[in-house]
Amino acid sequence: MAQKTEKKPAATGNGVSDDLRRKAESKNWPIAIIxxxxxxxxxxxxxxxxMDAGMTPMQARQxxxxxxxxxxxxxxxxVDTERGIRAEVGKKGLTIDAINVGSYADVxxxxxxxxxxxRGAYTKxxxxxxxxxxxxxxxxxxxxxxxxxxxxxxxxxxxxxxxxWESIAPLPEDRERAIGQILTALCEYNYAVILSLGKxxxxxxxxxxxxxxxxxxxxxxxxxxxxxxxxxxxxxxRGLGVQAPGHRxxxxxxxxxxxxxxxxxxxxxxxxxxSLYQALAALAQNDAEVxxxxxxxxxxxRHLAYGVDHTRFLLKHxxxxxxxxxxxxxxAEEYLTADRAADTPLREALAIHFGxxxxxxGDGFSKxxxxxxxxxxxxxxxxxxAGIEGHENVLWPELAKDL
Amino acid sequence: MAKFPSVxxxxxxxxxxxxDDRLRKLGTCDAxxxxxVEDKAxxxxxxxxxxxxxxxxSEADLGNTDFxxxxxxxxxxxxxxxxSQSGGKPDRQLTLNTIDFLAPEGxxxxxxxxxxxxxxxxGQTFQMFFNxxxxxxxxxxxxx
Numbered sequence: 328m329a330q331k332t333e334k335k336p337a338a339t340g341n342g343v344s345d346d347l348r349r350k351a352e353s354k355n356w357p358i359a360i361i362x363x364x365x366x367x368x369x370x371x372x373x374x375x376x377x378m379d380a381g382m383t384p385m386q387a388r389q390x391x392x393x394x395x396x397x398x399x400x401x402x403x404x405x406v407d408t409e410r411g412i413r414a415e416v417g418k419k420g421l422t423i424d425a426i427n428v429g430s431y432a433d434v435x436x437x438x439x440x441x442x443x444x445x446r447g448a449y450t451k452x453x454x455x456x457x458x459x460x461x462x463x464x465x466x467x468x469x470x471x472x473x474x475x476x477x478x479x480x481x482x483x484x485x486x487x488x489x490x491x492w493e494s495i496a497p498l499p500e501d502r503e504r505a506i507g508q509i510l511t512a513l514c515e516y517n518y519a520v521i522l523s524l525g526k527x528x529x530x531x532x533x534x535x536x537x538x539x540x541x542x543x544x545x546x547x548x549x550x551x552x553x554x555x556x557x558x559x560x561x562x563x564x565r566g567l568g569v570q571a572p573g574h575r576x577x578x579x580x581x582x583x584x585x586x587x588x589x590x591x592x593x594x595x596x597x598x599x600x601x602s603l604y605q606a607l608a609a610l611a612q613n614d615a616e617v618x619x620x621x622x623x624x625x626x627x628x629r630h631l632a633y634g635v636d637h638t639r640f641l642l643k644h645x646x647x648x649x650x651x652x653x654x655x656x657x658x659a660e661e662y663l664t665a666d667r668a669a670d671t672p673l674r675e676a677l678a679i680h681f682g683x684x685x686x687x688x689g690d691g692f693s694k695x696x697x698x699x700x701x702x703x704x705x706x707x708x709x710x711x712x713a714g715i716e717g718h719e720n721v722l723w724p725e726l727a728k729d730l
Numbered sequence: 731m732a733k734f735p736s737v738x739x740x741x742x743x744x745x746x747x748x749x750d751d752r753l754r755k756l757g758t759c760d761a762x763x764x765x766x767v768e769d770k771a772x773x774x775x776x777x778x779x780x781x782x783x784x785x786x787x788s789e790a791d792l793g794n795t796d797f798x799x800x801x802x803x804x805x806x807x808x809x810x811x812x813x814s815q816s817g818g819k820p821d822r823q824l825t826l827n828t829i830d831f832l833a834p835e836g837x838x839x840x841x842x843x844x845x846x847x848x849x850x851x852x853g854q855t856f857q858m859f860f861n862x863x864x865x866x867x868x869x870x871x872x873x874x
Binding site: 614628 | 757758760769777778779780825827828830832835841843844845847848850852853854857858
């Protein structure tokens with residue numbers, strides 16, 4: 328019985344078979360790439376398949392280079408990041424706080440890295456700077472960030488389907504125009520928050536990822552409020568009202584540092600806005616408005632929880648900034664009162680809404696004054712919770728008239 | 731039939747809201763709510779997706795809650811009867827939020843405003859808790 332021998336392709340110099348050489352020439356592949364691939368252990372059959380599939384010589388060269396890296400010993404698996412992490416799943420599931428274990432929980436006072444390196448990952452030499460401007464933990468931090476982030480995700484709502492829009496019945500024209508005017512102002516406020524936070528989220532370095540995550544939920548909340556209020560204004564025939572003077576929004580837009588923005592938005596303006604949401608839920612004219620302003624108030628109270636806790640944290644670690652924070656508050660108070668003085672449409676709309684109609688506008692102004700007093704008292708109480716005591720003594724004079 | 735206010739009454743509501751996913755659907759809630767009816771005081775604890783516990787406490791212990799709801803026995807009865815009569819959803823004038831807004835001294839109280847803000851932050855959860863009372867028969871200690 329004759330012994331069967333395996334037929335091998337005829338090879339030329341450097342181990343490249345005639346078949347492979349001919350195909351490389353027909354596909355315009357430099358023979359040097361073929362030789363390098365064979366030396367690296369790539370099978371001749373694979374090279375035929377690659378050329379038949381249309382792979383270009385440049386792609387082949389890149390793959391060979393990458394393969395070479397892997398052959399260097401899977402060095403990336405041996406970097407000195409902490410291993411053996413076991414986060415515990417609690418009553419709320421696997422939360423962002425629950426995975427803050429071991430070295431991954433270390434949030435330094437100053438984050439040293441300008442790149443997109445996630446906290447706890449190994450530093451890659453040569454990674455590019457992302458141009459962040461905030462590296463100080465005290466400037467942005469609050470110990471309840473993880474909790475607030477998870478809560479924002481858990482308690483989210485959808486204006487299109489979670490509000491009983493069908494409950495809105497036709498209203499007298501004065502009532503409908505009044506709520507439309509109030510909602511116009513609230514749309515503008517939320518739009519200003521979106522614009523401002525959109526700018527500040529990118530300034531915070533990645534070491535404080537809880538801040539970035541939480542601010543992203545606030546951005547989404549503000550967008551949702553804008554959407555929901557606009558829907559309510561357009562749902563019952565009268566639409567939006569007159570644009571507000573916009574003075575109160577200027578300190579939000581023009582904040583020069585994060586602490587100023589956080590003070591003006593999350594401590595000062597949000598306090599006044601939460602009181603208004605509560606009033607609008609209480610004075611609702613239909614079930615849709617009850618639901619809308621109750622849900623919006625939940626979001627706003629969560630934003631304030633950050634504002635109060637953040638201010639406490641900032642003043643604990645940088646107590647010398649107390650007067651600076653007061654100046655931001657006074658500036659925002661000044662613009663708020665300027666806005667109120669100039670915003671006749673909103674003032675009259677609120678009086679109509681609080682009074683129950685145009686005919687009761689006098690009573691409405693009286694109730695509005697009572698509301699302003701309570702709104703201001705609540706604001707001062709929140710400042711006290713945040714560690715800013717005695718602010719009633721240095722309130723912006725025009726605002727102090729509501730005391 | 732459970733008597734309001736009593737630990738048994740609050741336990742019955744706790745069992746109801748923990749018995750299905752109504753609280754879970756609203757999202758997490760971590761808060762300690764106090765209830766004051768005349769000279770009686772109670773503490774209701776919410777953790778994650780559940781009502782974790784109820785107990786009777788002294789008036790002085792109300793200071794350890796995030797906030798407490800205080801009203802006369804008659805006002806509580808009016809609110810709870812309205813919830814019962816309307817099938818678990820109060821009239822707009824008798825929601826927790828509206829009662830708080832219209833009461834000169836407020837309905838939700840606390841010495842610390844940031845802790846009191848839990849009342850707004852989880853408003854739907856607390857309203858849902860009291861709305862569940864429509865599913866039990868309530869006897870009031872002080873008839874209106």
